[in-house]
Amino acid sequence: MKQSLLLAVGAPLAMLAAAPASAADAGSINIICGVQAEWCSLVQTTFSRTTGIKVNMVAKSGGEALAQISAESANPKTDVWFGGTGDPHLQAAEKDLTLAYQSPNINLLRDWAVSQARQSKYKTVGIYSGPLGIAYNTELLAKKKLAAPVCWMDLIQPQYKGEVQMANPNSSGTAYMAIATLVQITGEDKAFEYLKALHKNISQYPRSGTGPLKNSSHGENTIAVGWLHEVPGEVMQGFPIKGSAPCEGTGYEVGSMSIIKGARNLANAKKFYDWALTAPAQELGLAAKQFQLPANAQAKVDPRVPDVKRIKMINYDFEKYGKAAERKRLIERWEKEVNGAAN
Numbered sequence: 287m288k289q290s291l292l293l294a295v296g297a298p299l300a301m302l303a304a305a306p307a308s309a310a311d312a313g314s315i316n317i318i319c320g321v322q323a324e325w326c327s328l329v330q331t332t333f334s335r336t337t338g339i340k341v342n343m344v345a346k347s348g349g350e351a352l353a354q355i356s357a358e359s360a361n362p363k364t365d366v367w368f369g370g371t372g373d374p375h376l377q378a379a380e381k382d383l384t385l386a387y388q389s390p391n392i393n394l395l396r397d398w399a400v401s402q403a404r405q406s407k408y409k410t411v412g413i414y415s416g417p418l419g420i421a422y423n424t425e426l427l428a429k430k431k432l433a434a435p436v437c438w439m440d441l442i443q444p445q446y447k448g449e450v451q452m453a454n455p456n457s458s459g460t461a462y463m464a465i466a467t468l469v470q471i472t473g474e475d476k477a478f479e480y481l482k483a484l485h486k487n488i489s490q491y492p493r494s495g496t497g498p499l500k501n502s503s504h505g506e507n508t509i510a511v512g513w514l515h516e517v518p519g520e521v522m523q524g525f526p527i528k529g530s531a532p533c534e535g536t537g538y539e540v541g542s543m544s545i546i547k548g549a550r551n552l553a554n555a556k557k558f559y560d561w562a563l564t565a566p567a568q569e570l571g572l573a574a575k576q577f578q579l580p581a582n583a584q585a586k587v588d589p590r591v592p593d594v595k596r597i598k599m600i601n602y603d604f605e606k607y608g609k610a611a612e613r614k615r616l617i618e619r620w621e622k623e624v625n626g627a628a629n
Contacts, residue, residue, distance in 0.1 A: 312338035315554040316363060318351045319343050320370025320459075321541070322496065322516075324574035329368065332570060333561060339554050347494045348374040348459025355383050355546060365549040366558050371459030371495070372402055372412065373466070375542035376608030379409035384544040387556060391563040391582075399581035402540045405605060412540040413562060414571060414578035416515035417597050418460070418467055419536055421499050425526040426508045435509060437533040438468065442483040449508040450487045451498035454625075455617050460495025460539075464511050465616055466607040467537030470600055481624045491625070503527045513539070514597075518590040519575040531597040538599060541578060 319326035323345065330341045346354065348370040355364060355378055367375065367384070378384045386408045392400060399412030420435050427434055432449070435441055441450055455461035468477040489507060492498055498510035499517070503525035517529035543562055549555045561567050568580040577591045606612060 312340070313551060313554050314340040314342060315551050315558055316365045317341060317343045317558070318354070318364050318367045319345050320348055320351055320368065321571070322519075322574060322576055325369075325571055325576050328570045328574050329562070329567070332567070333558060336561070337557060339557070346370075347453075347457050349455070349457040349462070350493075352378055356381065359383055359548075362546045362548040362550065364546045365551045365555040367544045367546065368558075368562065369413065369541050369543065371463055372410070372540040372542040372604065373462060373608045373613065374459045375410040375544050376402075376406055376604065377610040377613055378544060379406035380608070380610050383547055384409040385547045385549065385552075387545050387559060389556075389560050389563055391560050394563060394565070394584060395581045396579075396583050398540055402542060402604070405608070410542045410544040411559075411563070412581045413543050413568065414541040414580055415538055416513050416541070416578040417531060417536055417538045417592055417594060417599065418463060419512070419514040419529050419531045419597075421502055421510045421512055421514070421517055421527055421529045423502045423505060423508050423526055424528055426502075426505060430508065432508070434528070434530065436530045438471070438480070439534070441509065441511075442480060442487060444487075446487045446509060448487065448489045450484065450511070451490050451492060451501055451507045451509070452484070452488060452511040453495045453497055454491040454493055455620055457493040458495040460512060461491070462613060462617065463537055463539060463607075465620060467600065467602065469616070470537070470603060470607075471534055478619065478623055481620060482627070485624050485627075499527070513578075514592045515577040515579075518577045518588075522575055529592075531592075533598070535598040535600045537602040538594070540604065 326345055330343045334341045351367055352374040388408045402412035422434055453461035455465055499512035501507040502510040503520040514529040517527055520527045545555045545559055565582045565585040568582045568585040571578055572588050577588055579591050
């Protein structure tokens with residue numbers, strides 16, 4: 287999947303390489319993109335066409351992006367980190383890996399997006415939001431005569447052995463948020479007892495947060511822990527997939543954007559940042575058949591965007607679980623007690 291993502295994003299790069307001299311005169315920008323391939327591609331081509339700035343883009347999951355930015359901190363090769371779960375962006379801000387910037391377009395954003403900016407002292411900003419949940423392949427459930435899961439506790443039932451996928455939290459911000467969500471719902475020790483039980487039913491921990499849901503859509507897996515806003519796009523493509531908001535409650539992401547401290551193309555990074563907060567730029571997500579709630583209050587909202595008023599949402603503690611030390615501690619505990627433990 288990662289290969290196909292890079293190919294999808296790489297295709298426009300080939301076209302941009304042959305851009306006219308006027309585009310070269312505008313300079314370039316290097317972006318890590320944490321959203322889906324089609325969205326990355328539209329962002330890349332639209333911004334370049336609009337501004338004449340050459341866009342070099344690579345797709346990475348949240349954990350991978352944070353690891354790269356950390357490793358390159360003495361000599362940054364990235365200018366902007368666009369998209370992906372907010373927790374790693376907050377951790378990058380805490381580690382002083384990103385640059386404080388208050389866009390003049392911040393007044394166009396919803397409260398939760400501005401709150402993300404304030405919490406990080408304007409080193410990151412929210413660009414979209416969406417709830418975590420359970421997705422499942424309806425055809426596989428029927429074939430295996432399994433009931434559709436509607437609660438977190440359903441996923442640890444013995445009939446789902448080998449039928450569930452969740453991403454690996456070492457590389458995926460989605461999976462880390464799932465762990466943090468469960469900790470906030472049940473308390474930490476009970477959450478890890480749950481994760482141990484869930485491990486027995488896991489067939490695979492893909493590296494990317496989108497992997498489990500894609501695998502379920504394509505019939506390679508039955509049940510996925512992932513973002514509910516990704517389900518409508520799969521349905522539009524004809525896949526037999528449905529989503530469920532867990533009955534116990536669930537967390538949500540505030541997908542974010544950050545400028546890297548020491549960015550080589552800082553002026554262009556700020557231009558991109560400002561542009562990405564506008565309504566037309568945020569509507570590119572919908573054009574790519576992605577159904578997160580856009581941060582810009584003036585952007586169009588598709589009726590297929592999950593209605594949070596109908597979902598039991600927890601009061602997710604972004605301040606606590608956005609801390610680098612907390613992320614490291616929880617992932618290390620998961621690695622030791624869950625992933626690395628004897629079955």
